[in-house]
Amino acid sequence: MTGKIEAIFVAESKQSRINSVTSAQLEAGRGIIGDRYHTLANQHAEKNINILQNHITLVEKENLDTFLRDHKSHLDYRQFRRNILTSGIDLNALVGKEFTIGTARCHGIELCEPCRSLSHIAHKAVLPGLVDKGGLRAIILDDGTLAIGSDIKESISPVSILNATTKPYDEISAFNLIKSNLKIRSWWLNVMLIFCTFMTFIYMPWDIFIKPLAEDQEVWFGYMFTGWGAKITAFPHWVIYGAGMYGLWTMKSWLHPWAALYIFQIAFSMFLWSFLSGDNTGLMAGAAISVMFLFLAYKFWTSKSVFKN
16 A cells, blocks of 8 residues: 655644644654644653654545535645655554654554534534544654655554654553544544443443333433333334444444434323423423523534544
């Protein structure tokens, strides 16, 4: 798997203008000399702080071209704030693998997912338009140089990175993947993702398999099921929460309108159930809860643009 370097971009600091260069020098454990990541790595080293696993960022030209065409945009490639523009190679496939770029040896760490800051700087549609297409973060294992037209290719034989000047890849846990994914959506959608994950892996299994039969209750469309009826009708809830977790993690387009409609059903069920109970206090509480769910349904309904995968 071999690709080409189409462009090289550097910036002196996080907020400074991105400049295009024809060649660059890469320093192991630091970054591209003259780039913000290299400067930050040096600052961390001077203060005896762990150097971050983001020496260099890469993005596929093909993905940016598709995004620009789909959104009828004339943005310059540099505005996507990645260091290296590549062509002819699947960067996602380099996560967890070693590769050479020019004469430098690197290791793919994680996908460089778009964040809310990039949506403000470049184009609001990068979320979710470039989710899973935003490029690659990598660490530099050996010094080297690269220039426009240089090759980028996966290493044929794996080489241990234990001698790298940063932490070995074995120490990079799934936490980095989760942290990266949480950057692609707004806070309230992250709350919903965490809630659906909790319901899928903790609450619903406990509710179905451990909770005493005599205590089990499930409400559907305002009607409360108990006992075995509750156990049986809990399975659709389990599937729905699992689908919600997967859909939010990947920002699937089918979440609109189904998430909004399902949450509206919950709001209707809560109000109808409290109304049928005949308890005025319960009715007021049910109405208050219904209003909360109606607002959440409205948020999902009006967020169609973020669900495009």
